[in-house]
Structure formats: structure tokens, C-alpha cells
Amino acid sequence: MIETNKNELFPITVTLYDETTAELVSNKTVLYDVRTIEDVSLSPPLSGTLTESNVESGIYKTEISIPNTGNYICYATCSGFVAGTENIAVNDGSLIDLAKANFPHNTSVIDVSRTTTSGELSPSQISRNVPFGKTDYIITKIKRDEDINWDNPVSSGISYAHYTTLDADLPFMMGGPY
Secondary structure, eight states: EEEEEETTTTEEEEEOTTTTTTEEHHHHHHHHEEEETOOOOOEEEEEEEEEEEETTTTTEEEEEEEEEEEEEEEEEOTSSSOOOOEEEEEEESSSHHHHHHHHHHGEEEEEEEEEGGGGGGOHHHHHOOOOOOOOEEEEEEOOTTOSSSSSSSSEEEEEEEOOSSSSSSOSSSEESSO
């Protein structure tokens, strides 16, 4: 499987191997055709001829890019040889940007304590045994590396604290609201 980002060049490589002679086969025409995972042709089509390597005979290659996210399949064909396929997953964002977003300085974690009195508890707080003044839930926000604050996070979420009793000091689990 090939994993790439949209509009990013990546290689397609095919090796033609003759099983009877146990050698790589050169001077052949190897075609490729990229389609959706449902086997639908792309518009415009993404297909062509692979170029044989100048370094090693029998290895055919090209570089392509796909402009849309999704899952694709690349078919490689050559007359007289078994057809090959390769699955391709195209991601929306850059893996480098994703890695930068996971730097510790790009993560904000806010501990929200229970401030409601006994008569004002929500059903979620009751079922989770949230003690007064202890963590009710935690808000996590992740920002882009170039952003100066978390006003426009790329991702955010809430983890709810679950306690064994109303007297517990620490939650035994963080998770969903119930």
C-alpha cells in the first residue's frame, strides 16, 4: 500500500520477472491506470506508460500525484505478464503538519472542576460520582504550529472523569459522559 497526501508526487514501480528464466525482463511496454477503489476511471484519467530504469533493466517506474483524497488502486499491465495492483491511500493534509500539531507546545489541556451544588448535579455528574471541587472533565485542544493561540483549533475534545465514589480523590477512568 502507498500512503501519500493529495497533490504530492509519489513513485509507481513495477518489476517484470520471467519465472522460467529467473531474470528481469527489459524492453517491454508497461501501462498503468489509477482508478477509484470502486474501479471507476478518474476524470481526467490518470494513466500512462511506465519508463524503464536506466540503472536496472526490467524495472519500470514513474511519478504521479492524485489531487483528491480517498482510496485508489493502480493497475499495472504488460502483455504476457501477470497484472499487478497497488492500493493507494491519499490523505488530505501533510503528515509533517500533523506531526507539528502533536508537539507538546501545540496542545492545551484545561481541567474543569465540578462547581455545582448537590441539587444542581447533571445526570452525567451523578452517574460518574463527580465529587465537588474535583475534575468534572478535561478539554483538550490542538492548534497548528504557526498559530499563536487556541482560538481556532484543528482538533478538540472532552474527556469526562469517572469516580468510584463521591469521596474519591482521583478518577479511576477518563472517557465518555456516562
